[in-house]
């Protein structure tokens with residue numbers, strides 16, 4: 001049976017903002033809940049080190065197909081009483097082109113657990129969101145999510161041309177490959193990432209091949225993916241530059257306004273007639289999370305909308321309660337702003353950061369350290385080996401591996417900053433890593449949902465959008 005298309009997709013928001021609780025709240029009410037798979041392996045081992053207080057991680061892990069791995073993961077990372085005050089989290093080895101089988105299985109297990117929990121206790125569909133630019137953990141993440149029966153994969157922040165084919169392969173437990181972007185690698189001998197499910201030997205029955213939705217900021221990219229992806233694309237999320245998180249850069253040469261934000265122009269407006277002509281369902285994202293936005297999107301031929309910001313500050317999301325309360329207080333007072341920072345993200349994409357008084361966030365004074373490494377990219381050395389580097393890492397580390405110093409200016413460590421915003425800040429010598437809080441421009445309009453309160457639920461968001469009453473068949 002073909003599942004009915006959702007009117008509302010709850011956007012995947014990393015790190016751990018779109019957690020299993022949020023996705024379950026949305027999916028169990030008949031819309032599409034999405035978990036964020038970004039850096040989920042580190043989130044998973046941090047939850048275990050914090051004692052997994054509600055027991056959810058262990059409950060899901062008990063269903064993981066490989067019992068030995070589940071036991072080994074618990075042995076290494078689970079702390080029944082949590083960490084001692086100030087005790088740093090134990091870290092996973094950072095991803096590289098090839099990692100150990102156990103390291104891969106931690107990623108598989110983390111994604112399995114998150115999807116399993118999001119699907120627990122209802123019949124609704126659940127999706128997972130990954131960033132195309134974060135290449136190295138992708139296939140293990142997808143496979144783990146598929147072992148738990150994920151229904152939809154949503155990917156943007158790059159051009160996910162090879163993901164549909166990888167999903168086809170993983171569904172039959174066949175090896176999958178992705179081209180690996182390596183700086184300085186000869187074009188006639190591209191580097192690849194390979195993932196072989198058989199090396200893990202979990203199950204043999206074919207898995208459901210999830211639907212694949214690509215996030216695009218241009219109809220030309222959608223057309224290109226529909227034609228040239230190496231497998232089936234099932235739909236598109238058309239995301240504009242007001243959306244939270246990373247934004248696609250403006251077309252053409254980068255121009256900045258007086259406050260140093262990228263200027264978007266008519267060339268960045270997506271041609272919805274061209275989208276309709278592709279004949280695949282699409283959802284509009286970026287400041288669309290209002291009843292009027294949903295109605296307008298439907299009139300334009302969209303199946304519905306993808307909403308991030310409104311869900312990001314709901315009770316179920318992964319932002320810390322303190323961040324949510326502070327943000328909703330500033331929303332009520334009208335003292336919140338969002339800045340599109342062209343430098344903050346090591347990916348080079350514009351990234352939105354909340355600006356408000358009293359919210360301590362990471363800045364240039366951070367003692368640079370790269371210990372999570374999800375945004376590291378690879379560069380080929382003369383001897384053929386690879387260097388891994390991130391422009392938010394210590395400057396010397398970056399330049400020693402061939403990076404240009406100017407690239408490091410203004411960069412934020414999004415790995416540690418986003419992890420801190422989700423309540424898993426790494427202790428440092430001087431305190432805790434400080435958060436980086438991202439949001440869409442639409443945060444200023446959250447008063448319509450909060451209605452004077454300093455907390456609201458995902459169900460409140462759905463009711464506000466006028467889709468609250470439906471439940472999945």
Ligand SMILES: Cc1cc2nc3c(=O)[nH]c(=O)nc-3n(C[C@H](O)[C@H](O)[C@H](O)COP(=O)(O)O)c2cc1C
Pocket residue numbers: 010011012013014015017036038129130131155156157215239242243244245246285286287288289306307308309310312438439440441442
């Ligand atoms: C806190 C936050 C984090 C986000 N992280 C991601 C992400 O990891 N991957 C992604 O594809 N989109 C991400 N987004 C974008 C959302 O999935 C969604 O497309 C967008 O928020 C829709 O626009 P809106 O915020 O105006 O509702 C993020 C948005 C927010 C608010």
